[in-house]
Amino acid sequence: MEHTRDSGPVVTKAESGAPDPEGGPDTPASQLGEIGRQAGRGLRWSVLGNMVMKAGSFAMSLVMARLLVPAEFGIFAIALAASQFVIYINDAGIIAATVQWRGKLEEMAPTATVVAITSSTLLYAFFWVFAPYFAEMSGSESATGVIRVLTAVNLVYGLTAVRSAALLRRFEQDKLTKANLVGFLVTAPVTITLAANGAGAYSFAWGQLLGAVATGVLVVLYARVKVGFGLDRAMAKKLLVFGLPLCVTLGIEGLLLNVDSVIVGDALGAEQLGFYLLAFNISSWVPGLVGTAVRYVALPSFSRLAEQGGDSVSEGVQRAIPLLLSIVLPFGVLLGVLAPAVIGFLYIPRWEPAAEVLSFLSVLMVVRMMTALVVDILAAMGATKATMWLNLGWAVALIPSLILGAQMGGIRGAAIAHAVVALVVAVPLSVLTMRRAGVVLGPVVSALGRPVLGGVLCAAVTVTLVTVISDGIPFVHLAVAGGAGLLVYVLVVVPQAVLKQLGSRVTGLIPARSR
Template structure:
């Protein structure tokens, strides 16, 4: 359940607008969401830093085959987690009435759904493992998917915290869970547990997080089944559940296909690259998703103008943040892999170069899915991900057989850019969101990304020293170029003035 000071005031803060206008409504919701987002980003930053350190340790305790077996189990677990609660979390967050009215029924539905799915995957675990090319993954799948039982039991309480923008409590619960996961995983790995070290570490961490979520939420859910209420929840939740289930396929089909076609060792290289490409979606994307659904749900209660205005501000901002990371990972992948994990993980670099494209698209489509869900357009989210999945599966199969793990990564990136992005734009347009103003706002980030990529690649060819030097010189210069192009000069001057003001007078 992986669940600041000095921030510049936004346009909403500067101009609150007249009471009742879309701008004033956005201002109030924006302040609540901003607080939740800061806590989410802070928590994710700490957890990702901890996960990164843990991955460095595990890369030296385990072999690529262990990562490959874990990747297969993770694919099963991640697919289950997307459909685990039958859409109850999202339905609870956007519920228009009192939480107490629907909580007992929602709790029963979520627990029933998660239990049924766990039993199903316990039975089919051997077949899933064999399909993925590693029978040894069966037991790991059965342990890791038990995490989703905990998620089902705490679904309504997690949703209550999100609904109230109490991301600080979720963040604290997740951090405690990680403090359990990390030592358990490392200790088991050091004692020869192999892929099971991941599974048991995550399960015990999820239990610790779940206990705190129940305590923090302070919601009396009870148990009960109101059939009309259950029907209303499922009418909203099931299309979104299908959407997220397809999203699970999108994120994990490559593990099954690569494992079956190329074996656990190649899959281990692929998983390492995929994990690196998921750092930003895990850090920024998860934090954004914690606040996007409740924020746009509140805006959707007002009118579509409020939603459109929110989208026009959110999309360029998010893209501006993720593009430079995508450029650096894509252009300096060999240096990133060598510096962080050593030369023996070198084959992962050819995968990371292309998965960086997928990372950017994933961030944007995830935001679109949350916006559409907040507007109640859950069927549109289903068709978006279904179209993506239909194109992706054959692309992965062909790519893996033609060019190994590199071919699978290329297939993933091409389908994301050529199929998923246009479908996301079409879905937003059909939902009534005004997108035209976004086009001009994207010009500078896209230009900055292109110029930054060219500069980084040229410097990487010239600077052939250690990976660290390549990252510092080529990556640092590329990032600077991006900032100079994308960030307005007035903002840069203002930041420069603040930095200068921090320097003691004697030093100037």
């Protein structure tokens, strides 16, 4: 997880528990509007920051794909799987507990800091010892040192967890964005320089670690939460009662996202894992850009809606889910259909085997983004046990499916297993947990009709044009088939009134003499 922060504590009436006796500007309706404005501002900053970060990461990946061979990517994938799993459980759920804390931040910060640092330190010590066994289990003993370096990133996250949560809580994503950008400006040159000098997979690990340190320093400076250490046992218990079930949930989520690297590496070796990792990274572009931004604001936003009571959460869900699906679905469709063209256009020929994996991981991409939103909504409602059962059910179905898929169909089989389990298991479980939490989902079903229809037509148009176009140049497929498919989707999904309004604005920008 990346970092976040703010300039000073702001305690609203909802946080302090004080009622508004006059029902004036702090009535539920006005509070709901204010939450929406704050969330919108935070989302804009998150999206902007992620756009810049993803553009930079994309450029760096193009360079690294030419400096490293697939086997070195595979070694890094093994280390990344260990690090990403740890990061989900690193702070014992303290970030989420801090974001939704109903009292004053200053009262719980010292205890929360001690709990987060203790948790991250113990986990790092465990993985330092466990690293050789994890590397051997994943099919590459040479990954041991890379694992030990990369998992040190989580020590930084533990030290800054409460400060990151303070920024999220106060919707100060602008400061978080700046801190992450500075971290990337450290990561990129370090990684590329080390790779150019033969450091192999270690180049990724050291670049990530030094970038995390730079980001962490800025997070502490921006948060302006007094650095203090203390342990109030009653408060620690309260934090852990909320945080540990969510920690288990996120740990299972980390398992869901990284167990495929272990299984593919063990069954097929580091080179095939390198192809798989490249495809998985491409399928993560949209979740990294849009999904991360949404998660920065979803938990604090729905936490505030949950404080309002009534139907506030249900109304928020009925708006958020169709909107998010409308945004991510065309990217999933186009990425799945045009996977060979994407790989062919962006990378050198030796990476072509990644295309058959990408076609199926695009399905997983869409489901991942929707289920991540569901987890954040449930966590904001305090239903952390429900999130745990959601991810646990998914994991129980996924692990044997991945093993069978990899053995029968190689990296393509593993990707198919991922996509099938996501659709058949994860989606129904998400609906069930939301309904059991009391969220009214009826209006969501009808609102999804237009995006789904648009996705089907987008796929049909794109596939037809790819088949018709005889020119095998990847850019032509992306521009012509992809452009036509996206246009069809927009015409079906975006309301005509919105399209007319946009058309009027564009027309208004054209000088009168040229019309």
